[in-house]
Amino acid sequence: MATPSIELIHEVEQFLYREARLLDAEQFEAWLEMLTEDIHYWMPSIQNRYRRDKSPAYTQNSMALFDEDMKSLQLRIKRFNTGVAWPEDPPTRHCHVITNIEVALTDKPDEYRVYSAFVNHRSRTEQDEDMLIGRREDILRRTDGALKLARRKIITTQSTILSKNLSVFL
């Protein structure tokens, strides 16, 4: 497989940084615009299993923390925008740090596989503090000239989420 051009890598990086900034700023409608209509946004729940165990730590059909399509993501944004989503009022302060970005070409000319790592730090009210760290595996698709997110798999380092909620997109 050919290696991606510097221009493509730069474009992908800017895409992911922009996405992170929109999420930090709660610009969710603009964020939804960055996703394809057939988006699959997935964060499986991890089971601790011994190395000798042939069963995987997660499957497509096992319990997940997010397993979303465009409709369910829109529903989440709708909930947030009702003005009565109490756990987001006063607002949470988010910072998404995106790093370790790798771009690979795929056998589809308009799709790229993108690996990245993230740190999501959030704090709200006086002292609430949560940190999620993990990796993402994305498929970005070029649609009408612009990149869009078509698939995202999120794996955090935690098997028990050490937070009272996941009121966050990663």
Add this chain to the structure above:
Amino acid sequence: MTKPDPRPYSQYVNMQEGWIDRRIFHDRDIYEAELEQIFARCWLFVAHESQIPAAGDFLTTYMGEDAVIVSRRKDGGIGVFLNSCPHRGNRVCFADAGNARQFVCNYHGWSFGNDGSLLGMHEEYVYKEDPAFDKSKHGLVNARVEVWKGLVFATFADDAPGLKDYLGAFAWYLDMMLDTDEGGTEFVPGGVRNIVNCNWKFPAENFHGDAYHVGWTHMAGSIAYGGAPFKADQNASFQMTAQGHGWESGYDGADMRGLGSQAIARYVTQQRPAIERRLGPERAKMIGAIASVSMFPNFSFLPGINTFRVWQPKGPDKTEIWAWALVNKNAPDEVKQDIRRFAMRSFSPSGMLEMDDGENWESATRANKGVVTRRQKLFYGMNRLAANGPPNYPGRVRQGQMGDNNQMAMYQRWADLMDAKCWADVPNRDTQKAAE
């Protein structure tokens, strides 16, 4: 200075005036007593049978703060035993689930069968030099185990009543989850866990009977899902308590499961006549209603959404939520997957409804750090004067799903167990007999 004796625990629960002393939500000594008096004595949910179908299958969980292994033995039975080596105390299993012929301690290589018995150890010959050494005395401590329509329960109390008596009239209601189809039920593979810094009793009482919070706490999610905040109908709903367990539900025939997906809606419509034949009209019209359920002390679920969870106590101000999704074994795969997604999207750490709960419970717990704050009792008098509910429902039934009657029944059970020296001393508060 010695600390004052916290007993009797009945002083913290006033059934007549309807208040609870906040001490029970933050006091470390009371929490330690709960581990002894409640978690080491009650029947606790440990697994669904479907999670360990084959011989050697196991999962690990907790009974109170005691780590246990739930294991399918060679003889097909289920063993539940402590996950702690009797040699130095180390855990003998670190996986959440799997299949194993034996559990081997990493420290000195002591190995245990899937019935908990000690099989052998590293350099065993040294022990054998002592003629008094008896391997059979050093196994993993087993709990009593009983299975109820697929749900596996265990208790460490020899004097506890059998599971059927422990459930009482609650069992009649459980059929609405566990026995709507001849094929029985199963858990979707895997589970979800997260930590909430709250006392375990806040989520437990919430599921016992708090339909009141739904319309306000979950206003945003209700509007997004259904277009309007949830509105309870006090005239077509009830709270039921039996043996300290709680079930609140509507019975106007409304079915909210269709919110999950069209496939779920089609499935429940198609199932309805068979359920009516199987369980009768009283229960059939409750299926799919807005409802919440808690089995004392820390096992809860939501009919209609099918999320099942255990509130694992981790200290007076820390609870781990372990959640699964229940489906009928015979349901089409598409329906099982949609129920899995519906449960996760509404009730999980990322759930559009559950997301709202954690902060309330954390804040209600944390507030008690204030010494003046904690002097004020919490008011649990809502719908105290409610009439008895429909007579064709077993258990102690009160009209209206918004109220504190179930919650108070839970705290009465809590106080009864906390003060009782043995199970024979625990009063039976149910006057109505369980329906067969």
